[in-house]
Amino acid sequence: DIQLTQSPSFVSASIGDRVTITCRASQDINSYLAWYQQKPGKAPKLLINAASTLESGVPLRFSGGGSGTEFTLTIGSLQPEDLAFYFCQQVNGEFAFTFGGGTQVEAK
Amino acid sequence: EVQLVQSGGGLVQPGGSLRLSCEVSEFSSVIYHFDWVRQAPGKGLEWIASTCCDARSSNYADSVRGRFSISRDIARNSVFLQMNNLTGDDTAFYFCAREGNPYSDYHSFDDWGQGTLVTVSS
Numbered sequence: 208d209i210q211l212t213q214s215p216s217f218v219s220a221s222i223g224d225r226v227t228i229t230c231r232a233s234q235d236i237n238s239y240l241a242w243y244q245q246k247p248g249k250a251p252k253l254l255i256n257a258a259s260t261l262e263s264g265v266p267l268r269f270s271g272g273g274s275g276t277e278f279t280l281t282i283g284s285l286q287p288e289d290l291a292f293y294f295c296q297q298v299n300g301e302f303a304f305t306f307g308g309g310t311q312v313e314a315k
Numbered sequence: 316e317v318q319l320v321q322s323g324g325g326l327v328q329p330g331g332s333l334r335l336s337c338e339v340s341e342f343s344s345v346i347y348h349f350d351w352v353r354q355a356p357g358k359g360l361e362w363i364a365s366t367c368c369d370a371r372s373s374n375y376a377d378s379v380r381g382r383f384s385i386s387r388d389i390a391r392n393s394v395f396l397q398m399n400n401l402t403g404d405d406t407a408f409y410f411c412a413r414e415g416n417p418y419s420d421y422h423s424f425d426d427w428g429q430g431t432l433v434t435v436s437s
């Protein structure tokens with residue numbers, strides 16, 4: 208199975224800060240990566256598909272980048288409603304749909 | 316906006332069985348893919364099963380293969396997860412999810428159920 212390693216596992220940032228989360232794959236997955244946001248007690252919400260395609264309705268301060276084995280999720284200017292957990296996921300149907308370990312974004 | 320409404324879950328003894336249901340608010344063509352994902356309390360997400368089209372198109376994580384079975388009832392717009400021989404390691408919140416465009420190569424999980432807690436304990 209493809210392993211996904213997220214870093215950092217915890218981010219403490221101020222409102223308005225730029226926040227970047229990294230997801231590294233154990234093998235080349237091209238652009239088969241999605242990002243999700245999860246708030247406590249809620250189901251995950253799809254933010255970005257195909258590494259960089261923003262889902263409809265997701266604020267433009269969110270962006271995704273990368274390909275191959277290294278990917279990033281960036282929040283351009285952190286807002287209070289962005290305080291949550293973030294997970295990456297490999298979305299190539301030829302392999303098991305593994306998730307990264309998650310990153311908690313908290314207010315400083 | 317499509318909604319996935321889950322039912323089932325609860326407390327079950329080790330070695331017991333449980334069936335989770337996930338009803339979709341709108342018709343989903345047989346070609347849509349559905350998945351089950353679980354999350355142990357305070358932990359990350361673990362994909363456990365997926366299905367599309369027919370029973371032969373089901374896939375499972377190693378952790379549940381041979382014990383869990385995913386199925387669909389197209390007429391009832393529902394997806395099910397039959398869980399057998401449960402252990403404490405299966406204690407988790409369980410989410411159903413519908414993948415996006417069935418013609419896309421990118422199998423993102425676009426729509427999710429609200430989640431249901433399964434607790435395996437004596």
